[in-house]
Amino acid sequence: MAKQNKPLLLNDLEARLEISDDLEARLENSDEDDVPLQSSCTIYKVPPQLRRVNQLAYTPSVVSIGPYHYGDSILESTQELKFWYFKKFLKRIPSKKPVDKLLEAVKGKEDEIRRCYSQHIKMCSNDFVKLIMLDASFIIEFLCASYESKSEEPSTAKPGTTSYLMLDLVLLENQIPFFVLEDLYKVCSPTSKISFLEITFDGLASSFLKNMYPTDMQIFCSKRRLHWGKIQQVQHMCDLLRTLYVLDKEQRDVDMEIKRSYGISQLKDAGIEFQPTDDRSMIEVQCFEGRRLEIPSIKITGWTEIMLRNVVAFEQCHHPFSHYVTDYIFLLDCLINTEKDVEILVDKGIIHNFGDNDKVAAMVNTLCDNVTARNSLRYSHVYKMLNKFYDPYYKNKATFVREHWSTPWKKLSLFGGILLLSLTLIQTICSVIPLFKK
Incomplete structure (x- = not known):
């Protein structure tokens, strides 16, 4: 046995030496300041467990922005479109050497831009700066042209692609830092009284928000502008979309654990009334002693799932303790379990659905798949009231009223x-x- 152990010990020593040499070489080539995930990181790759549920919801279909999807062969055809917008954008810059102005603005903040991404960008400096400059110029020119003309389709876009292009601009993995957009916008419009944030806000309102909120957009936008200070702190366009969802949220006291929840059909049988509201944020669901549950109206379109999934993914990565939209999705998942639940909310004017009710129920029930919510008790008061109203006394009373007094x-x-x-x-x-x- 001793003779058989000697070669094993020798092999073990060789393996240890090889591992030691490999680690020492890696330590020599590494930089102590090169932190894998820094506090300045704001643009993330979608976690694999979320991507597995619906990969297409996080993948651009028309245009790639930033380094994560750069070089995707499916999106190569839009590179010419981006360059066309880039040439138009150069004409806005009051300089004989507009490209140099843009390069100077991007190059000076290259390190700061790289730190915004959760993954190490292996592109060389020249390629990275050129990519950011081209993509930022494209976004600015696209949104400025839409703001100035209010036209639905740019002259160079294929019919129907503008909507999908706008949708690509809010995907979590398809972002560049918002401060880059603002810096390059100042290069082309140094004296403009209209900020680029205002132009972007207008673009999101006209493209997305009107398709999610049944309320009048002028009223909606005017209320959001009351919180302009918070809007100015956004990190990128996906963050801006989330900010517009949660701006006028109210604080909630966390005072209980969620023991059980009931679906809309069960709550209706218990005599609870459902009332739509159009004057509050999407996430402001409230329950009152009068056995009334108020839920802000929402439109369900082909874009709804994509927008919500990307905002939830951003909260999972960047807002682990203030995941307001995620909490809202968990609440919807509790309330909506069947096609009948959706039908009731449609009849009450809470959900404006342009498809099949069963598909809406299926979509809501998968939004929370593989999503974690730490201390997800924002709606603890709502859950507490609903559990109270579903007490057998209240349920029997509601049944009596429904069958004999309605x-x-x-x-x-x-x-x-x-x-x-x-x-x-x-x-x-x-x-x-x-x-x-x-």
Whole structure:
């Protein structure tokens, strides 16, 4: 046995030396300042567990922005379109050497831009700077042209692609830092009274928000502008979309654990009324003592799932303790379980659906797949009230009201039954009394 152990020990020593040499070489080539995930990181790759649920929801279909999807062969055809916008953008810059102006602005913040990405970007400096400059110029020119002309389709875009292009601009993996966009916009419009944030806000409102909120867009936008200070702190366009969702949120006290939740159909059977609201943020669901659940109206379109998935993915990566949209999605998942639940909300004007109700229910029930929510008790008050209203006493009371007191005819029938029962009882008593007198 001893003779057999010697070669094993020798091989083990060689393996240890090889591992040691490999680690020492890596340590020599590494930089202590090269932190894998820094606090300045704001643009993330979607976690694999989320991507597996619906990969297409996180993948650009028309245009790649930034380094993550650069070089994708499917998106190569739009490179010419981006360059066309780049040439148009150069004409806006008041300089004889506009390209140099842009290069100077991007090159000076290259390190800061690289730190915004969660993954190490292996592109060389020249290629990275050129990529950021071209993509940023494309976004600025595209949004500025849309803001100035208010046209639905740019002259160079294929019919129907503009909507998908705008959708690509809010995907989490398809971002460049917003400060880059603002810096390059200042290069082309140094004296403009209109900020690039205002132009971007207008673009999102006209493209996305009007397709999610049934309310009047002028009212919606005016309310959001009351929080302009918070909007100015956005990191990128996906973050801006999330900010517009949660701007006028109210603070909630966390005071309980969620023991059980009930679907819309069950709550309706318990006598709870559902009321749509158009004057609050999408996530501001409220429940009142009058057995009334108020839910902001929302439109369900082909874009809804993509937008919500990317905002939730951003919260998973960047807002682990303030995941307001994620909490909202968990609440919807509790309330909506079947096609009947969706049908009730559609009838109440809470959901404006342009498809099949069963598909909406399926979409809502998969939005939370593989999503984690730490201390997800933002709606603890809502859950507490709904559990209270589903108590057997309230449920039986609601059943009685629904079956015997919901219409004038049912009320009349109940009174008639009570009157008939009373007369029968009186007649019985009157017929029994003489027997006792004998």
